[in-house]
Amino acid sequence: MANDVKVCDEHACNKYDIICRLFNYFLYVTKVSAIYFPCLAAFDQYASTNRNALFRNRWHNMKVVRFAICGSILFWSILYLPVLIVGNTNNGCAITNYNVRIMLNYITVPLFFFVVPIFLIIFSLRGIVRNLRGLMHNNQQDRFEKHIRRMLIAQLVVLAVSGFPFALDSAYLEAAATLPKRTLGYNRIMPVSTTGGIQIVVPKLHSTKPA
Template identity: 45%
Template structure:
């Protein structure tokens, strides 16, 4: 019996070590890549006039901005807790409330914008001109983005009041709200909603494209945007299923006794699911870069422009330094 207990503890320790190393080896590089990618997405999409006028791109730009907020404020906190044992939101009540609120509000807002982009692809390919002009316009995009942020900001306000620390873990303390969130809101928002939205509007977009051939000078860019969006939507749909179901599992097994081995295994799966789900936030820019020659062209232009400015700045400093040296030399000769 003592041997079994020792063996279980040893196995649990090994699994917990693997969980920590997932944060060291994968999560930290993913955060760096994700933040860099979101910044580059913002730069690329705001430097090209054709991008600025495209409703789908504006939705994706809003998603990149939300990602730039989510990764350092939420995902980084989780890595500090699970990888380095720095229990920020597990030891401070205010940090716990802030973490839970921003966790849900920023995550759901970020995954909403690719869904809006899927809808815009359907609207922009619709055969009815009145429908296209009404729903695929910059005015509608701005209203949808503003409304989405306000909506999720209000929906998740109870997180601030119903979050707290229980046994050194940041949890939802109100059982009724926790059940509502775990069994209804989270599966609907993270799994059922995005899957339904993506399937319906992607299918209708394909039907529209088969029914009519739109020929205009923006066709090339439109096809590239579609190629950029589809892989992102596939990742979003696939990763949302396990992420949406994990809360249901933990809620149902909340009162079940779990030894150290089971806790370690569950914690490892949480780390893996969280890593997989954050593919949505980390790799979107690199999908855009691979799928679109327009994105690569704008990025090269930005890089070249920055390099030229750096060289010009160095030359200017050199000229100023030479001028000062000559002036000092002339002054020395006068005296």
């Protein structure tokens, strides 16, 4: 009877681990894909205002838009495959594989959730403003330039507010999880972070009492 219970528990744990891997995988892929849609839209606006007709016709068309959307989703799906394949989880759906955690918290999250999107938005904003200033100015074009600038600055602020705290939080929790255990006489529990909509659970650190 005990053996049956053990087998059942093992089967349930394996099933739960698969569900957690799928959850973490699709969470990262969908979130990072959603972050880059405003970046693609900003670049499309930059291409549409470019005075070079060859550049404008090459980059500002529906074929490029479809390719950029499908290509970015495919890229993120491949990049985060380690989360699905080797990203072992615990009973809190937290990733326990050390290499995968380092990849996420120190590389992909800070770089692709904050640095690259901010760079793309700033690049597109500067390009749009430069293109509009090169045209013959009138009141309507001035209003349009101000509207574009406000819109892209708003996108920049949203990306900074949502991406930077999440990147900083991920790196902090990963560093805190590797700190040596303290001799406190009780269990020390790290806080649960839900920054950016992704829940990161740091395992509880068990202390030891002095002999």
